[in-house]
Amino acid sequence: MKSFIVLGLGRFGISVAQTLYDMGYEVLGVDADEKIVNEYSRHIVHTVQADITSEEFLKSMDIKRFAAAVVSVGSNIQVSIMATVLLKELGAKFILAKAQDDFQGKILQKLGADKVILPEKDIGIKVGHNLAAESFFDLVEISPEYSITSIESPPSWYGKNIGQLAARTKYGVNILAVKCQQKTNVMPGAGTVIEKGSIITVLGKNDDLEKLSTLE
């Protein structure tokens, strides 16, 4: 059972902690603010009040037992720098750090962060792609040329089944899932019928996905 330590329970930190906790993983949340520590003990159970830049505290945590350590204090570069350096020295397996801008991110990576997150920038890129995809569903880039996205079924597909559509041959896309009335059919068989209102998850070249989203 993997366990994680989250240092700093701001909006980003608590979101990571809560997500992991809800998935069933063991999470330890750390914050200097007593009110926050008490508030979140009802949500992720294991919280402790401490200064994340304290070497003594971090040494007492047996950092090596965590699959990853998340440094989620973005507004104070000194705090995140110190915590990152200490975690690296204590042999943390994987350090993920939140940063406010590219420069801060570079510094943290040079000092040992394995991955740096810039929330506003990273989500901005995702949102930009979603808006362009016209369907406002998740768009995942598989490679510079290919992506996975969800589109509303083109009207000309209503009543046809996967076999008849021959999507790969005719449209160059691979149909990964068909969602109809809240029910999602993943890796659908050839007999699966597309209905009005179906949401189709497809994989293909960006140009082909663009063409498909404008198909009548």
Next chain:
Amino acid sequence: MKSFIVLGLGRFGISVAQTLYDMGYEVLGVDADEKIVNEYSRHIVHTVQADITSEEFLKSMDIKRFAAAVVSVGSNIQVSIMATVLLKELGAKFILAKAQDDFQGKILQKLGADKVILPEKDIGIKVGHNLAAESFFDLVEISPEYSITSIESPPSWYGKNIGQLAARTKYGVNILAVKCQQKTNVMPGAGTVIEKGSIITVLGKNDDLEKLSTLE
């Protein structure tokens, strides 16, 4: 050619604007700060200095011509509320607004925002899933049971081709792409060989993906 208007060029706003601009879409960036307007005119070309809460300004923008309007001023709820309400009245096709917390997000949705983004919270959820996925690559949930993730090729797969692996029959997963030395082969043919160090993007049930990531 779709065009977008981004109101507020903070880190989130400029990231959305830059992403859309780099994809070839027409973007208009608006900010009250002259320095920012000049700075970004070199990056997204069309920027204008204005107060996004000014009804006169928004009326002069012919808001209906934009595929979407992004309200990206998160720190001042009054500004984002006013801008959202005005955009709704002017018939904006799609309003995406940035919010600082769930409560602010609810208010904006009630006032007309079609989609609300909470950067720290939304990216925290994504990061939580990536950390749990063990491979720290993108994990996309297709449905409550199925996800798409990238894993390092299991050693027992080295030297085998896609046809020999029969991944769907043997492991219950659909191989969507194989990345070898920076080169990504999407919708790989049966003859594609898996090499040491290959990164494989797979679709399957969460339990099957978990088993695969621990395969020898």
